[in-house]
Amino acid sequence: MNAAIKNNFRGKITWSVTSCLMIAALACVSFSARAQKRESSALSDDKGKFVITVNGAAVGTEDFSIVRAGNDWIARGTTELHTGPDVSRVTGELKLNGSVQPLQYVCSTGTGKKITSTTMFAGANAHITLDLGEGKAPIRQDFTFAAPVVVLDNNLYYQYEILARAYDWKAGGVQTFAVFIPQEQAPGTITAESGAPMTIDGVKYEQLTMRTPDLEVTIYLDSAHRLMRLVVPASKAEIRRQ
Numbered sequence: 650m651n652a653a654i655k656n657n658f659r660g661k662i663t664w665s666v667t668s669c670l671m672i673a674a675l676a677c678v679s680f681s682a683r684a685q686k687r688e689s690s691a692l693s694d695d696k697g698k699f700v701i702t703v704n705g706a707a708v709g710t711e712d713f714s715i716v717r718a719g720n721d722w723i724a725r726g727t728t729e730l731h732t733g734p735d736v737s738r739v740t741g742e743l744k745l746n747g748s749v750q751p752l753q754y755v756c757s758t759g760t761g762k763k764i765t766s767t768t769m770f771a772g773a774n775a776h777i778t779l780d781l782g783e784g785k786a787p788i789r790q791d792f793t794f795a796a797p798v799v800v801l802d803n804n805l806y807y808q809y810e811i812l813a814r815a816y817d818w819k820a821g822g823v824q825t826f827a828v829f830i831p832q833e834q835a836p837g838t839i840t841a842e843s844g845a846p847m848t849i850d851g852v853k854y855e856q857l858t859m860r861t862p863d864l865e866v867t868i869y870l871d872s873a874h875r876l877m878r879l880v881v882p883a884s885k886a887e888i889r890r891q
Contacts (some may be wrong), residue, residue: 692712692722692749695875698891699806701730703884713807726807741805745883749815751800756831766831770798777834792836798827806888809868812877813857814840837861854878
């Protein structure tokens, strides 16, 4: 995909958390043996709204929900970002099985002509179809992972709650995840590590920190592992549940 298409498809906010997670040109991602045997926390229904701030100023919101669909789960989120007079919108719907593994992911951006990507997961394989909304044949690409993958797409922060459910809290310590960013069509790896419970503004949170060589993101969760806050110190960006 050429640079112009990629720039059009990704979010317009340059500090986008998950954009920094991209590790290009990887077709296979290594996993530790412990990560392959990870026992996932159960998903549960959740619904809410996040307020997105940079340097303390509100720049957008995300409405999201996680609901049971038979034996599977559907997690949806819609983010609106304000850059001056312009508003950019991205919507993502993620279908997961009971083990918190992705089955299908559909993402669309734009308010007029929409760009849509659909990713189908089958075990360690992912097939993505990208429709640029121009009436042309969609772009198709396949990816293979060494183990199941976590979806963390650009500017869709409810997916960090999914990651928190995939983390094995009983085992604790540093755990390695394969990660896929559909808007970037890029796989990579991240590590996640739980920290000691922390009290902020009189509220007690569980914390989970995710790292790449270039980025550190800390999320704060309630006792049910619902995402309440997300902080990116290097970007002075913060996401809070309203």
